Amino acid sequence: MKRQFLYTSLVLLMGCTAVAQNRDAIKFSQSITKDHAYKHLSVLASDEYEGRNTGKKGGWMAADYIKAHFKSIGLKGPVKGDYFQPIDMVNYGTSQILTIEGQPAEPLKDFYIMPSTVSEKGFAFNTGSVLFAGYGLNKEGYNDYEGLNLGGKTVMIFRAGDPSAASAGKNNGGNINNKIKYLSDNKVQAVIVIDPTIDAMPDNLKNYLQSEQMVMKTKENLDRMAGPQGTPVIYVGTTTANQILKASKNTIDALKKKIAETGKPASQDITVALTASAKKTEAKVRAENVLGFLEGSDPKLKNEVLVITAHYDHIGITPDVKGDDKINNGADDDGSGTTGVLMIADAFAKAKKAGKGPKRSILFMTVTGEEKGLLGSEWYSEYPIFPLANTITNLNIDMIGRGDKDHAADNNFVYIIGSDMLSSDLDRIGKKANKDYVKMSLDERYNNRTDPNRFYYRSDHYNFAKHGIPVIFYFNGVHDDYHQPGDEISKIDFPMLAKRAKLVYFTAWELANAAKRPVVDKNEDGTRKN
Incomplete structure (x- = not known):
């Protein structure tokens, strides 16, 4: 009798696990790999791209590369048929x-x-x-x-x-x-x-x-x-x-x-x-955000939009830096995040082509001018292509290719910031996606408004959060090569880059297919709404 009870419990447990994981989500995540990550990042973080400075040749090259990728996988250009959202910048x-x-x-x-x-x-x-x-x-x-x-x-x-x-x-x-x-x-x-x-x-x-x-x-x-x-x-x-x-x-x-x-x-x-x-x-400065749009499959939900962002710009060339290497390649900051967006977009595009596309629409957006003061995301938040009222969440990826000294012994982690600032629902969904699919350590030490580093305010998600849109910011911490020429592709942990990108992908899958959008139940100061 005890043996029969144990067998029945095991079957039930296996059934619960199967329900927790979505087979389609897992199937289309398989294109998010270390090899695909290397393919994109080896281009974006190359010397040829000159550190991807906003308003400079390397930045324009990166924008063109991202646009070509979005177009090749079948995403639509949502800016009057184009993929570029020009920013009026001087x-x-x-x-x-x-x-x-x-x-x-x-x-x-x-x-x-x-x-x-x-x-x-x-x-x-x-x-x-x-x-x-x-x-x-x-x-x-x-x-x-x-x-x-x-x-x-x-x-x-x-x-x-x-x-x-x-x-x-x-x-x-x-x-x-x-x-x-x-x-x-x-x-x-x-x-x-x-x-x-x-x-x-x-x-x-x-x-x-x-x-x-x-x-x-x-x-x-x-x-x-x-x-x-x-x-x-x-x-x-x-x-x-x-x-x-x-x-x-x-x-x-x-x-x-x-x-x-x-x-x-x-x-x-x-x-x-x-x-x-x-x-x-x-x-006048040429600068643009690069947007790729995947329309949702559910007529009742496709007007709601999930936005996934990373900034493709970096700080360019610093002529007065010591040594021969003066190009700040920005492999981790934020070539890694941009690479993550490209792979996640590809996975969702493949799902849609197979008839398994998300119910809600997803906007994949790489922004410029982050290093100049979050300019690209600020421009979008002031002049959105899709109404902010219809934007259910922003998942922002800024540095997911390396680690920091606090995790030198085990790089199987990611910092998450902001997930519970505005929405308990979003916090639950993001953590459940990690538990069900990825199982990495989620470090929340910077997840507060009084953090002296002010990370919550220092990347593009904040220009959504300040408008009351729930956000999660994914981040691997600051390292010795931060904003230095040493931020090279040779130092990227590609398996972990892919794994962190998968966490964002699975979280996005749950959000884009959930019955309801995350409820905003907290005010900007963190207090509960009535």
Whole structure:
């Protein structure tokens, strides 16, 4: 009798297991393999693609490769028949001019103006005098501005330093931003900041100042750019500062010495002809999200859309990096996620051709501009091809090809982030898919809004979550090659890349075929909805 009971229990258990797994889901998952992963990633992360920078040749090549794949497997182009969703994006540079007594100074050698401080309108001014105001300090026992009327003046100050004996030789003369705010509040015409680091400008600062600011032309951004110009701030090196002081027969060193010896300010008007201007320059950037659409098979459910995303862009070439390898191939970040999307799309396309397609529609979308600030996914969330109200979930894949130091002993894991932030249903479905099909360790240590790394806010899923759409973010953690040329295909764990992609696939299968979409039962702050 005990033996018969044990046999019956075993049969029932086997039956439950069979029910938990969908044979069709398993059958069409077989194309998600390490070999197919290598096929795609060896192209996307090759040197030929130059790090897939947004708005650059390598990025366009990657977009074309993804489009060709979507087309070849039978996905539809949902953007008026095309696979590209163009993003209205521009590069803003800054044209800067400074002349002293009619002699032009050289940008990035003699002076610079921070591009982010220049509005669309820009600025231009000229003056016949500059007010030298020492260290720009206003504190008990010492005031560089005592008795001075600052309104309408062009004021020149040291970026740092303090003349008091207790601070002699220390670089602690107050925060430069606070100094600038004080002068701005007092309605000065412009601020000139004496910054000795310009005399031997670090490469990273020079590269930043030379780089263009990539901006999407959304209404919010355009309104911000068109806002009023703040107080112009010009940073000058010591040679340029001494040119300005020349008419007063003073030098920086002489004035510093005088202030130090007397303990009193040496503020004074300098008669000098000075002109300055700065304005934005605009250049159109080709950038696009790549979308492939698989229509659902159920007439009642096909208007609901599951969105699966990864970003195909990376950071391109960094010329100042040490060593010969200057191409940031981005094999893991996020060539691995993009590869995952391509394989998952292929699996679902094969299922549809065999008459086993998903009931709901699926949008496979690789986005650009993630490394510039989640730009591509933000553009889609502002200008969606399918209504956000019909979007049931976003499954986002960003780095699934490697691991991190915390899992060095066992790479059979993936971090999941956001799955329970908005929907208990989605959390349950995602974890059940792992238990039924994949059986890897799901690490949730970063699955909170107060994580100091802020991973929940740092990839493309967030531009869906902020609109109340449930999300799961799949991630293998940060490694030593993060945003470095060492993020190469040779370091990819292809079996684990395929296994993690299968987890996303099986989760998508359950979502796309479920009787109901995941219920959003939590608010953005994590509290339960009534």
